[in-house]
Amino acid sequence: MIPTKAYAAYDPTTPLAPYDFNRRDVGPHDVQVEIMYCGVCHSDLHQARDEWGGSIYPMVPGHEIVGKVIKMGTHVTKFKEGDLAGVGVMVDSCRVCDHCKQQLEQYCVEEMTGTYNAMERDGKTIAQGGYSTQIVTDERYVYSISPKLDLKAVAPLLCAGITTYSPLRHVGVTKGTKVAVAGLGGLGHLGVKFAASFGAEVTMLSTSPSKEKDARELGAHNFVLTTDNEQLKKYKGYFDVILNTVAANHSYKTYLNLLALNGKMIIVGIPPKASEVPAGTLLSNRRSIVGSMIGGTKETQEMLDYCAEHNIVADIELIKMQDINGAYDRMLKNDVKYRFVIDLASLK
């Protein structure tokens, strides 16, 4: 067993606190990664506080994990000691269903095994995440990371990055596609970077005029204030794709009206309440709404390679493990540009 230091939620209301536990020994197909950085995703907070129900405690959150390979199983082929590596939102899946065979393991018919707040497939081990010093994972769910990139800023690519990259690719965003991004947070800021790098004309949709300058610096070409009816009128029927990253409750109608013929609104956020969709707005212009959940193992590696080639990383604020509870408070006020990343050196 591998002794591991971590921070865990012990229940829905107490602040996260130190927690020591053991990772499993490195099996023939496993890779042991010494965690150097871990991104702080909004879903960490949701699950730590049991806001989605069914949380498993003690819970070590964190699924934007990067670090260094320190040990490999005898059958591991993808990694050698000292390689930089990442682990994302899932650490296992059934591997034999049609979806797994297509390397779309996030849609595994038996459901993927989440990196934390989930039971491992042995049915008895609690999967524990990246607010910790070590992780042991089957190599299928471990990704290679180029040393060219700033490693701490790579961490958010493992969730926020693939969650925006995958659907933009899936709907065919390319040179000249008119893409709007709704919501400028951890997901939205990477959505802007990816869409711009694919050659799209990128527009930020926001309720806050103060976001315009930042959006343009990230690569947005236009900015639409969605509280201004005149601006909405001007962009009616304009966009081919809207990447909707808004996780708060909202009606989809305002955004749908902005879609062009055959336009698609991608949903990657899960608002607590179901959103309303007026059918007439969908029928006009043959519009669609399409859901998307992270990305499979093949595409996650492709995304990381693409980022290395195009020098794309997240904009982050580095924190110590001990500062996590304050970071959660600030995250609730959207007071972060655009992702907190934990420096696990602080826990060693």
Added chain:
Amino acid sequence: MIPTKAYAAYDPTTPLAPYDFNRRDVGPHDVQVEIMYCGVCHSDLHQARDEWGGSIYPMVPGHEIVGKVIKMGTHVTKFKEGDLAGVGVMVDSCRVCDHCKQQLEQYCVEEMTGTYNAMERDGKTIAQGGYSTQIVTDERYVYSISPKLDLKAVAPLLCAGITTYSPLRHVGVTKGTKVAVAGLGGLGHLGVKFAASFGAEVTMLSTSPSKEKDARELGAHNFVLTTDNEQLKKYKGYFDVILNTVAANHSYKTYLNLLALNGKMIIVGIPPKASEVPAGTLLSNRRSIVGSMIGGTKETQEMLDYCAEHNIVADIELIKMQDINGAYDRMLKNDVKYRFVIDLASLK
């Protein structure tokens, strides 16, 4: 001017009654069709009773029009005297926008001109529909009908037919596609026929066990009772496409759960209230919802030619013009298999 007999709604509450008016003279690009049959669409009733707001009176409903060409303008090339012809849901559009240029005139950026309950593009003539003896329409919006088919049963193809044919084609339904059709009415029964003729495996989704026999006779291979949780569980994640023709208020969630990876639910009905869409259900399996509105002029002709080749028509009940108000009452009770069609001989 061309004297025309008709039945019209004079206001939202009085039964439809006889109405005489003049059609415009046949212009250089116009075709005059002596109307023989006109289908009765549920939207006729909605608009006659002003249930969508903004109704224009007197209103001659009807947009599933078939008859015989009796006069053509000097520039008309598609028709000669005596040809069978049809007019559907639109009689004009701007003709110059990108969508019109693609012959997707139903999505005209200046909005198509409806066959009734609309102003013609001259801004002063009320467009009047097919509960009448004559219609004069620009040939672009008039379709050729094969004499091989039973003409009275062709009428519903002009709205219910193209409304189901177009999206099934658009999402690529072909041999082996697993298609479910929700709602067995005017649209649904044609959806079943088209999907089956494309080689799909067709399943009827219904809340009423009594529909099973009829659905199978129309070409459905399976039947799922959506009030039975065991049956729903069995078909979870099963369908590639769901054609949702339900116009009553309903949550989309029950149907969405039945969609496979990359599955699409097509919306062609407009429930009075916006439907709720839980984002999580969309994210699972990367599901989509796509709206679709009738079809353009090119595809409407293609659909009619396809029907002639494959011997597809609607199942209808023929009525006299004088019986329209009773037919509306029965339509509200879903007491029709599956479309009323008016025999305009009764008005001559």
